[in-house]
Amino acid sequence: MVATFYKYQGTGNDFIMIDNRENFFPQMDVKLVALLCDRKFGIGADGLILLERDDTYDFRMVYFNSDGKEGSMCGNGGRCIVAFANFLGIIGERTNFIAVDGPHSATVNNDVVSLKMQEVYKLNKKPNATFLNTGSPHHVQLVNELDTFNVVKEGSKLRYGIYGASGCNINFVEQESSDTFNVRTYERGVEDETLSCGTGVTAVALAMHDLGKVKGNYAHINAEGGKLKVDFDFKNGVYTEIYLIGEAKQVFKGEITW
Numbered sequence: 360m361v362a363t364f365y366k367y368q369g370t371g372n373d374f375i376m377i378d379n380r381e382n383f384f385p386q387m388d389v390k391l392v393a394l395l396c397d398r399k400f401g402i403g404a405d406g407l408i409l410l411e412r413d414d415t416y417d418f419r420m421v422y423f424n425s426d427g428k429e430g431s432m433c434g435n436g437g438r439c440i441v442a443f444a445n446f447l448g449i450i451g452e453r454t455n456f457i458a459v460d461g462p463h464s465a466t467v468n469n470d471v472v473s474l475k476m477q478e479v480y481k482l483n484k485k486p487n488a489t490f491l492n493t494g495s496p497h498h499v500q501l502v503n504e505l506d507t508f509n510v511v512k513e514g515s516k517l518r519y520g521i522y523g524a525s526g527c528n529i530n531f532v533e534q535e536s537s538d539t540f541n542v543r544t545y546e547r548g549v550e551d552e553t554l555s556c557g558t559g560v561t562a563v564a565l566a567m568h569d570l571g572k573v574k575g576n577y578a579h580i581n582a583e584g585g586k587l588k589v590d591f592d593f594k595n596g597v598y599t600e601i602y603l604i605g606e607a608k609q610v611f612k613g614e615i616t617w
């Protein structure tokens with residue numbers, strides 16, 4: 360099989376993007392997805408995303424982690440697939456699409472994608488961390504000296520140690536100023552630190568607001584791979600109107616044979 364693929368990145372979280380509207384991709388083939396994502400033997404990426412047809416929405420997003428297994432929601436991948444759908448001419452500046460965690464709306468303007476995330480009802484405070492689900496499960500923990508922090512060692516310890524078989528994505532955070540945070544994330548399914556995690560950045564903004572460290576209804580986040588902004592409303596204990604905003608770019612196009 361010879362297939363055309365595109366490579367996208369959103370703040371350094373990189374994805375193989377495949378137009379699967381003709382339903383040709385063997386998505387149950389975990390080994391193939393893992394091979395395509397392998398940085399030595401394949402194209403290399405943190406995940407693979409299929410753009411598929413949907414009867415109700417503009418398109419369907421199907422996301423796989425680089426281990427080849429279908430993942431929960433990917434915020435940066437969501438921003439990248441919106442840019443991809445715009446590039447393919449499926450959408451204009453606005454879209455409504457469906458992903459594993461439900462419907463999302465988004466806008467795209469000059470490589471900047473604003474993606475609406477699901478509402479968040481529950482934050483679970485732990486002794487020195489917060490757990491919440493922003494489409495994917497996230498542990499958010501404040502640390503000192505984030506620059507030199509061993510994200511892979513401490514992240515994998517928490518991911519496997521306290522979250523059981525299903526695991527969790529682990530975000531380490533340091534406050535930079537009143538509305539800005541630096542974040543590094545250990546991603547489940549990649550089993551490594553990635554340069555950015557969109558659902559993780561969203562989780563950090565809400566968790567920092569919950570802890571009283573964010574006073575307004577937005578936070579700027581410096582991920583290792585770039586800058587993101589999270590806007591939100593908070594009423595009656597519920598986070599609504601959550602938007603993850605930042606660049607999403609096409610990097611290259613190619614063909615792969617399997």
Ligand SMILES: N[C@@H](CCC[C@H](N)C(=O)O)C(=O)O
Pocket residue numbers: 372424429430431432433434435436495496527528546547548549555556557558559
């Ligand atoms: N990179 C993603 C997060 C993807 C979800 C995750 N690795 C999982 O399945 O747990 C993002 O940008 O949100």
